Amino acid sequence: MTITITAFETSPDGGKGLARDTRIRWALEEVGQPYEVRLVSFGAMKEAAHLALHPFGQIPTYEEGDLGLFETGAIVLHIAQRHAGLLPEDANARARAITWMFAALNTVEPPILELANARLLEGDKPWSGQRMPLVENRVRDRLGQLSRRLGDAGWLDGAFSAGDLMMVSVLLRLKASGMLDEFPNLSAYVARGETRPAYKRAFAAQLAVNRPSAG
Amino acid sequence: MTITITAFETSPDGGKGLARDTRIRWALEEVGQPYEVRLVSFGAMKEAAHLALHPFGQIPTYEEGDLGLFETGAIVLHIAQRHAGLLPEDANARARAITWMFAALNTVEPPILELANARLLEGDKPWSGQRMPLVENRVRDRLGQLSRRLGDAGWLDGAFSAGDLMMVSVLLRLKASGMLDEFPNLSAYVARGETRPAYKRAFAAQLAVNRPSAG
Numbered sequence: 001m002t003i004t005i006t007a008f009e010t011s012p013d014g015g016k017g018l019a020r021d022t023r024i025r026w027a028l029e030e031v032g033q034p035y036e037v038r039l040v041s042f043g044a045m046k047e048a049a050h051l052a053l054h055p056f057g058q059i060p061t062y063e064e065g066d067l068g069l070f071e072t073g074a075i076v077l078h079i080a081q082r083h084a085g086l087l088p089e090d091a092n093a094r095a096r097a098i099t100w101m102f103a104a105l106n107t108v109e110p111p112i113l114e115l116a117n118a119r120l121l122e123g124d125k126p127w128s129g130q131r132m133p134l135v136e137n138r139v140r141d142r143l144g145q146l147s148r149r150l151g152d153a154g155w156l157d158g159a160f161s162a163g164d165l166m167m168v169s170v171l172l173r174l175k176a177s178g179m180l181d182e183f184p185n186l187s188a189y190v191a192r193g194e195t196r197p198a199y200k201r202a203f204a205a206q207l208a209v210n211r212p213s214a215g
Numbered sequence: 216m217t218i219t220i221t222a223f224e225t226s227p228d229g230g231k232g233l234a235r236d237t238r239i240r241w242a243l244e245e246v247g248q249p250y251e252v253r254l255v256s257f258g259a260m261k262e263a264a265h266l267a268l269h270p271f272g273q274i275p276t277y278e279e280g281d282l283g284l285f286e287t288g289a290i291v292l293h294i295a296q297r298h299a300g301l302l303p304e305d306a307n308a309r310a311r312a313i314t315w316m317f318a319a320l321n322t323v324e325p326p327i328l329e330l331a332n333a334r335l336l337e338g339d340k341p342w343s344g345q346r347m348p349l350v351e352n353r354v355r356d357r358l359g360q361l362s363r364r365l366g367d368a369g370w371l372d373g374a375f376s377a378g379d380l381m382m383v384s385v386l387l388r389l390k391a392s393g394m395l396d397e398f399p400n401l402s403a404y405v406a407r408g409e410t411r412p413a414y415k416r417a418f419a420a421q422l423a424v425n426r427p428s429a430g
Contacts, residue, residue, distance in 0.1 A: 055364035056322050056357065067307045073321055074314035092282045099289035106288055106320040107271050113325050114332070122349070127342030134337070142271070149270035 009039040015210030021060040029198035031083035080162040100163025168193030224254040230425030236275040240417035246298035295377040315378025362398040383408030
């Protein structure tokens with residue numbers, strides 16, 4: 001059955017790979033599943049047809065036969081549970097890998113989203129300069145904890161898993177801020193993710209949509 | 216095998232049921248699994264023994280034999296996948312229920328956490344009054360989308376599932392704000408969750424820890 005995902009017709013990041021379809025592309029590349037992409041404009045994302053698939057009017061979505069899913073974490077988990085390559089066989093190790101997926105999305109990403117909001121939605125507000133260090137320190141607290149847990153390991157729990165895919169994807173949002181450089185093991189961890197062939201193919205695929213001339 | 220979870224020795228909410236151990240208690244009550252609770256002080260949460268179990272120094276955690284998990288979403292999913300009562304049998308319906316778990320944690324909860332931060336951590340800052348409507352409106356946008364999707368249905372996708380457990384738990388954080396009252400179907404949805412016998416038992420169990428005299 002054909003897998004079809006949705007992606008921005010024009011990504012707000014201009015092809016830096018930060019739109020969430022990259023996470024789905026990466027997961028599909030890791031497990032070797034081909035997929036098709038339907039591009040959606042900002043206008044169409046808020047229309048009834050897309051809202052029927054994604055109640056919050058965002059991308060990505062995932063369609064396969066009768067199944068329609070939204071929410072990046074759920075889609076990556078669905079792919080990881082159905083195809084080999086993103087979750088360990090052992091039941092306990094599998095549960096731990098899934099724990100890291102949730103940790104990426106519900107513990108590490110929220111302060112990073114708050115930082116993005118502070119910059120993109122409140123950068124012109126009178127409180128922006130005074131408030132920014134507070135928001136940055138909330139991110140730093142999480143990065144420090146993650147850095148201590150990772151230590152000098154290659155991945156978060158044994159072999160590369162969907163948990164690492166999600167954590168690297170979340171941390172990639174910080175690359176431009178320079179904040180990752182304060183934690184050299186996290187920088188190296190993110191770089192390790194970026195050098196995976198599956199990530200490279202996913203990145204190239206989203207770039208081809210957003211900057212056709214870059215290929 | 217005995218299931219042991221951790222909870223606050225003294226919850227910051229004084230027993231309103233908003234600490235995340237309530238979500239785990241609720242899930243265990245829905246599937247009829249007994250559990251033990253180890254209470255952790257704020258000091259002990261930041262010590263090596265607890266950090267080995269939970270790298271971000273929070274509660275809840277979940278231990279069962281050799282398995283140690285952290286992250287509420289992962290723990291609820293683990294319980295739901297191993298015991299009947301929180302996920303539908305049909306594979307597609309199951310994937311959709313899991314989608315709602317992620318939607319609760321990664322789409323609906325982040326703006327609610329930001330609102331909590333704005334009140335608890337920044338309530339005394341000079342920008343607080345001017346900024347608050349912005350933060351509240353981000354929550355309202357999500358609530359409006361969720362309200363439109365729920366419509367007059369009882370639960371988000373057919374029968375009650377782990378997705379509803381998580382969404383109701385996330386929305387409960389807004390109860391004191393009065394913001395839920397702007398969306399009568401969401402208020403009714405949350406109330407529907409609260410009247411489930413399993414929720415009532417979970418709520419009573421956390422209350423017994425935090426206000427022993429209330430029982």
